[in-house]
Amino acid sequence: MSIAVDIQYAIEAPNLPTAADFTRWVEAVLKDRKVDGEVCIRVVDPDESQALNAEYRGKDAPTNVLSFPFDVPPGVPVSLLGDLVICAEVVAREATEQQKAELHHWAHMVVHGTLHLLGFDHINDDEAEEMEALERALLAQLNIADPYQVAE
Template sequence: MSIAVDVQYAIEAPDLPRDADFTLWVGTVLKELKVDGEVCIRVVDADESQALNAEYRGKDKPTNVLSFPFEVPPGVPVTLLGDLVICAEVVAREAEEQQKALLHHWAHMVVHGTLHLLGFDHINDDEAEEMEALERNLLARLDIADPYQADA
């Protein structure tokens, strides 16, 4: 099984996960789903997140994670799954508001974003239920509590 994670830190901030953390989290998803792949993760500030969110989703505010799946042209042997852009400020604020361990919330955002790269979504209730169940299972493998419980 081939898994590669390239991490770009566009900011300096306290308590950012290490490259090894990102690799563990992405790897947990890809191993469970038996997928080879390469993911690029970019850790950004609120301004960059807001600009990308406005351009690609029409929402003029920063967000926790943006997923940009790579569409491999037919016949091209590339395992690039896509890019995740994660806003450190939003993740830290959400973790505090939701009273979650910061590193656990980072793990959740990476798992969530990686699932998006693999085609999972939460637009309708059935999709959301399937994706959230998978997230719970994957995070449990990492000894992280259910992120959808109010007391998680």
């Protein structure tokens, strides 16, 4: 099995995950599904996140994670699964607001985004329940608490 994770740090910020962290989280998603491939993760500022979110989702605000699956043309031997764009400032803010460890929230964003690259979605309730259950199980394997549990 071959999994490659390319990390692009487009910003400098405190408490960013290491390349080893990102790789461990992507591998957690792909290994049980026996999926080979390459994922590119780009860590960005709010301006870049907002520009991409506006262009590709029609939402004029920065967001935590954007997923861009790569559709391999037939007959082309490429194993690129796609790209994740993660806004460090949004992740840090959400972690604080949700009273979560920042590194755990990063892991959740990577797991969530990687599942999107594999075709999972949360547009309707059934899809959302399936995807959230997978996220909970994968994060539990990483010793990370249920990200959907509301802090008291």
